[in-house]
Amino acid sequence: MELKRIAVCVDFSSITPKVVEWAGEEAKRFGARVELIHVIEETIPRLAQEMLEIHTLYDKLKDVTKRRLEDLKEDMVKDYGVEVETRILRGEPFDAILDYLEETSPDLAVVGAHGKKGVKRILLGSTSEKVVRKSPVSVTVIK
Numbered sequence: 307m308e309l310k311r312i313a314v315c316v317d318f319s320s321i322t323p324k325v326v327e328w329a330g331e332e333a334k335r336f337g338a339r340v341e342l343i344h345v346i347e348e349t350i351p352r353l354a355q356e357m358l359e360i361h362t363l364y365d366k367l368k369d370v371t372k373r374r375l376e377d378l379k380e381d382m383v384k385d386y387g388v389e390v391e392t393r394i395l396r397g398e399p400f401d402a403i404l405d406y407l408e409e410t411s412p413d414l415a416v417v418g419a420h421g422k423k424g425v426k427r428i429l430l431g432s433t434s435e436k437v438v439r440k441s442p443v444s445v446t447v448i449k
C-alpha cells in the first residue's frame with residue numbers, strides 16, 4: 307500500500323496525543339504527509355446562527371481551534387519531521403469527516419476509539435463507529 311497522505315482526526319480529548327503520536331510515527335516511516343482535521347460541531351442550525359448573530363461566536367471558536375491545531379502541527383513537525391497541514395471543518399463530526407474522506411481520498415484515516423464522551427465499556431465512540439463503517443478509505447483506530 308502506498309501511504310502518502312494520512313488524514314488524522316482530532317477532537318482534543320485525552321486520546322488525541324496517542325492518535326497524533328501513532329500518526330506521526332507512521333507518517334515518518336512512510337514519508338507521508340499528515341492532514342490534521344478537526345470538526346467544529348454545529349449545535350445550532352445555520353439560519354438561527356445568522357439570525358442571532360452567533361457567527362461571531364463561531365469565528366472566535368474557529369480562531370481558538372486554528373491555534374490548537376497549529377500547536378499540534380508544530381509538535382508533529384518537531385517530533386517526527388513530517389509535513390503537516392491543518393483543516394477545520396464544520397458540522398456533524400462524522401458527516402464532515404466522511405465528506406472530507408470522500409472528496410480528498412487520503413491513503414489512510416486515523417481516529418481514536420473514544421473521544422470527549424469517552425465511554426470505555428463500549429467498543430467505539432459514535433463518531434469513530436460511523437467513520438469506520440462508512441469510510442471509503444482504510445481507517446486505523448487508536449485505543
Ligand SMILES: Nc1ncnc2c1ncn2[C@@H]1O[C@H](COP(=O)(O)OP(=O)(O)O)[C@@H](O)[C@H]1O
Pocket residue numbers: 315316317319321322325343344345346347399416417418419420421422423424425430431432433434435
Ligand atoms: N469534532 C471532531 N473532529 C475531528 N475528529 C473527531 C471529532 N469528534 C470525534 N472525532 C474523532 O473520533 C474519535 C472518537 O470520538 P467519538 O466517536 O466522538 O467518541 P465519544 O463518543 O467518546 O465522544 C476521536 O478520537 C477523533 O479521532
Ligand SMILES: [Mg+2]
Pocket residue numbers: 317421422423431433
Ligand atoms: Mg465525541
